[in-house]
Amino acid sequence: MFANRNNSRTKTAGAALAAVLLVGGATACESGQKGDTGKAGAGQGAGKGAVEVVPAAYLEKVKVKSEELTSLRYSMAGTAEGEQFSGDVSMRIKPSVAMSMKMTTSGEGGQAAEIRLVDEAMFIGAEGKWIKFDMKSLDPSMAEKLNSAGGTANKSGENPGDRAGELLKAKDLKFVGEETVDGVKTKHLSGTVSLDELRAAAASEAPEAKKRREQSVTALEAQGVKNLTLDMWIDESDRPKQVRTRGEAAKGPVDTTIKFLDYNQPVEVAAPPADQVMDLAEMMKGAGQEQG
Numbered sequence: 285m286f287a288n289r290n291n292s293r294t295k296t297a298g299a300a301l302a303a304v305l306l307v308g309g310a311t312a313c314e315s316g317q318k319g320d321t322g323k324a325g326a327g328q329g330a331g332k333g334a335v336e337v338v339p340a341a342y343l344e345k346v347k348v349k350s351e352e353l354t355s356l357r358y359s360m361a362g363t364a365e366g367e368q369f370s371g372d373v374s375m376r377i378k379p380s381v382a383m384s385m386k387m388t389t390s391g392e393g394g395q396a397a398e399i400r401l402v403d404e405a406m407f408i409g410a411e412g413k414w415i416k417f418d419m420k421s422l423d424p425s426m427a428e429k430l431n432s433a434g435g436t437a438n439k440s441g442e443n444p445g446d447r448a449g450e451l452l453k454a455k456d457l458k459f460v461g462e463e464t465v466d467g468v469k470t471k472h473l474s475g476t477v478s479l480d481e482l483r484a485a486a487a488s489e490a491p492e493a494k495k496r497r498e499q500s501v502t503a504l505e506a507q508g509v510k511n512l513t514l515d516m517w518i519d520e521s522d523r524p525k526q527v528r529t530r531g532e533a534a535k536g537p538v539d540t541t542i543k544f545l546d547y548n549q550p551v552e553v554a555a556p557p558a559d560q561v562m563d564l565a566e567m568m569k570g571a572g573q574e575q576g
Contacts, residue, residue, distance in 0.1 A: 338459075339457050339458060339459050339473045339475075340452060340457065342471060342473060342518050342522070343448040343449075343451055343452050343457075343473065343516075344448075344452075345518075345522040346444055346445065346448040346516075346518060346522055346523065346524060347445045347448045347449060348522075349444075349445075349521075349522045349523055350443060350444045350445030350446075350448070351445065352548070353377055353378075353443070353444075353445075353547060353548065354376070354377055354378040354548050355374075355375060355376045355377060355378075355547070355548055355549060355550070355551040356375055356377075356444075356544060356546065356547050356548070357372070357373065357374045357375070357544075357545040357546050357549070357551070358372075358373050358542050358543060358544045358545055359371070359372050359373075359542070359543045359545060360372075360373065360540060360541065360542045360543075361540070361541055362538075362539045362540035362541055363536070363537060363538060363539050363540075364533075364538050364539075364540065365507070365533075365535055365538075366535040366536050367389045367390070367394075368389065368390045369387055369388065369389045369390070370387070370388050370390075371385055371386055371387035371388065372385075372386050373385045373386075374551045374553065375551060376551040376552075376553065380403075381401065382400075382401060382402050382403075382551065382552075382553035383399075383400065383401040383553060384398065384399075384400050384401075384553045385398065385399040385400075386398045387399070395410065396410055397409065397410045398410065400553055400554075400555065400556065401553070402553055402554065402555045403555070404418070405417065405418045405555070407555060407556055407561065409556055409560070409561075412560050413560060413562075414556045414560050414561045414562070415561075415562055415564055416561050416562065416563045416564060416565075417564050418563065418564070418565055444523065444524045444527070444544070447514065447516060447524065447527050447529075448516065448524070450477055450482060450512070450514060451473060451475050451477070451514045451516055453477050453481050453482065453485055454475025454476055454477050454514065455475075456475050456476055457473065457474075457475035458473070458474055458475065459471065459472070459473055460472040460473065460474050460515075463517060465517050465525045465526045465543075466525070466526075466543065468519050468525050469519065469520060470517035470518055470519050470525050470526070471517070471518050472515065472516070472517050473515070473516050473517075473518065474513070474514065474515045474516075475513075475514055476511055476512065476513045476514070477511065477512055477514065478510060478511050478512075479501050479504060479505055479509065479510055479511070479512075482497065482500075482501050482512075483497075483498065483501045485497070486498050486501065504531070507533040507534060507535070507538070508532070508533045508534030508535075509531040509532065509533050509538060510531075510532070511531060511532075512529055512530065512531045513529070513530040513531065514527070514528070514529055515527065515528040515529075516528075523544065523547060524544055525543070525544055526541065526542065526543050526544070527541070527542045527544075528540070528541045528542075529542075
């Protein structure tokens with residue numbers, strides 16, 4: 285029975301990791317090159333007294349503001365790997381990294397699971413049963429695979445600065461208009477970037493950031509994604525209120541919407557109770573001894 289539950293958790297976690305992969309997985313803010321950033325949206329830049337809107341300027345402000353992040357909470361929903369999903373994430377960046385991600389997939393075989401990242405260990409669990417992936421004790425090749433599976437094993441989840449950096453690379457970057465999201469006034473920006481453009485941009489990053497971005501691009505490429513359409517709604521305090529990411533993958537469209545709930549509020553994440561956890565490293569060690 286426990287094995288069956290493990291399979292269900294693994295399947296749900298796979299969808300969760302795919303979702304995380306789509307929205308990103310690095311905390312470092314990028315300083316990517318700008319494309320043709322465009323001017324104001326229809327009706328915004330014409331006429332006497334109108335205020336010109338330069339999309340790149342707003343994205344640069346988002347990147348600067350993101351450097352001040354110590355924590356954030358957000359909800360996410362959409363479609364990835366042929367499944368619909370929804371979830372809530374709480375992440376602490378400073379003084380130490382920790383994250384809790386609760387995900388639910390719908391449709392046939394839909395499952396609910398939680399992923400926690402605490403002290404360089406990842407826990408995947410449901411119904412009071414958890415599997416522990418300890419990055420410090422796993423075989424390096426397996427730890428590398430978990431890292432590239434979606435960024436959860438990297439020391440982060442979603443970061444607004446990364447999305448702003450990616451959107452800055454869009455040659456068709458434009459200001460769509462002023463819109464209200466959940467009662468908050470925002471400026472809506474949109475653009476499309478190719479994986480080739482993201483890979484080229486990663487080449488100029490510092491070694492650690494370069495590795496993270498290349499892993500993300502490689503994993504997206506494995507899904508058959510070639511281009512990403514990014515939409516960002518920025519509030520009056522220069523923070524994203526909502527981000528939408530879309531692409532076409534081999535298993536169908538990938539479409540994720542993130543709504544940021546708060547920034548720089550206390551976030552505490554604890555490891556699950558020890559008596560509910562099975563350590564993957566210990567399981568593998570036991571299996572090796574039995575075979576010996």
